[in-house]
Amino acid sequence: MKTVIILLVSVLIAPKVWAQTPEIERLLKTAEQASGKEKIMALADVCKNFYSVDPHKGIAYGEQALQLAGLLKIPSAKSKVYNCIGVNYWTMSDFPTARLYYDSAFKNATLFKDTFEIGIFYNRMGLIYESLGHFDSSLLVFEKELDIYRQLKNPERIGNALENIGTIxxxxxxxxxxxxxxxxAKTTYETTGNKKKLPYIYLKLGQIYSELQDFSIAEEWFQKGIEQSLALNDLPKAGIGLNAMGILYKNQGKYEEAIRKFKTALETTKNLNNRNLTGIIYGNMGNVYLSLENYTEALNYHQKSLDLAVQTKIPLAIARQQVNLGQDYYSLKEYPQARSFYEKALPAFIASKTQSELLQTYKALIDVNNALNDYEKSV
Known part of the structure; x- marks a missing residue:
């Protein structure tokens, strides 16, 4: 099965940082000193900034902003607040509730002709569709996002939208x-001096060349992404890059070097509580052990990865680890268990229309059905 370099959730239009207390404290002080619409907007910013730190607190501040907007009879301010509350639910993988808030944001922004917040709505919905593996829908709304920000001549948001579309x-x-x-997107970020966005672009370009098996160019992009991430103290991106380098070595048969990179990635990101990234690294370590025919370790790491994927509630993440476990059991000639995992994974790949993974899963099912002499199912 495909080795996962990165869980490519596209760019969220919000300053996602990992030690955000100083910025939140500044915003809280602003909210405390402000009044009227300015106070509502400040509380919305607090809500937005909490999504990567404590989404429950973010929601509480967002609800406070909504109440204030109602009390002061400033309904136009609610569009931004709805979008900010929704992103906290998205962070917790509560996609239905997130969508309810986004829909409210869209209706309110349309009523008050708030084109900027309509663009934010499309960004947010694109992220939900991407998380669910609905790439056709995701691409459609990201293209709408790009059109809006081009009309508004907002280069920062244009760069975000371009990166989103490229990611899909x-x-x-x-x-x-x-x-x-x-x-x-890279050119746009460079033109606007937005250096913080460049490392992720480098890692994505590295992934493309890795998929194309142009390993030397891929390694150059990955190394550039890692170095700039560390310079910016962006540990999640550094961890993603180290994970990517591990896969690059694995694909070249350099298994010991691959394991070392994966362990360094885990060490770099150990304090981030990032289930998505940790699960991906575990899964990729399992793939190396499977290549080494160390089935005990392969099962161990793939099960760890599946457990974390289930917690994220992201269908494609779950399906990929189900297929990995299917491969482990197939290698052990435990064919009924292998088939069970492949069959569980299939619906997510069908829904997402990820052709390469769908075809690989069908092929795996054909192989295991043949091994079970169940030729009718293979046909």
């Missing part, structure tokens, strides 16, 4: 289109 093409295996959009 990467997820779908459409590498030529992915390179086009990601390079345009």
């Amino acid at each position: 093409h990467l997820n779908r295996g459409e590498f030529k289109s992915a390179i086009t959009y990601l390079i345009e």
Whole structure:
């Protein structure tokens, strides 16, 4: 099965940082000193900034902002607040509730002709669709996001939207289109001096060349992404890059070097409580042990990865680890268990239309059905 370099959730228009207390304290002080609409907007910013730290607190501040908007009879301010509350639910993988708030934001923004917040709505919905593996829908709304910000001539948001679209093409295996959009996003970030966004672009470009098996160019992009992430103290991106380098070595048969990179990635990100990234690294370590025919360790790491994926409630993340476990059991000639895991994974790949993974899963099912002499199912 495909080794996962990165869980490519696209760019969220919010300053996602990991030691955010100083910024939140500044915003709280602003909210305390402000009044009227300014206070509502400040509380919304507090809500937004909490999503990567404590989403429950973020929701509480968002609800406070909504109440104040109602009390002061400033309904136009609610569009931003709804979008900010929704992102906290998205962080917790509560996609239905997130969508309810986003829909409220869209209706309110449409009523008051708030084009900027309509663009934010499209960004948020694109993230939900991507998390669910619905890439066609995700691409559609990200393109709407791009159109809006081009009309508004907002270069920062244009760069975000370009990266989002490039990310979806990467997820779908459409590498030529992915390179086009990601390079345009890179140019936009460089023009606006937005250095913080560049490391993720480098890692995505590295992934494309890794998929194309141009390993030397891939390694150059990955190394550039790691170095700049560390310079910015962006440990999640550094961990993603180290994980990517591990896969690069694994694909070249350099298994010991791959394991070392994965362990360094885990060490770098150990204090982040990032289930998505940790689960991906575990899964990739399992893939190395499977290649080494160390089935005990392969099962151990793939099960750890599946457990974390289930906690994220992200269908594709779950399906990928189910297939990995299926491969482990197939290698052990425990065919009924292998088939069970493949069958569990299949619906997520069908829904997402990720053709390469769907075809690989069908092939795995054919192989295991043949091993069980169940030729009718193979046909």
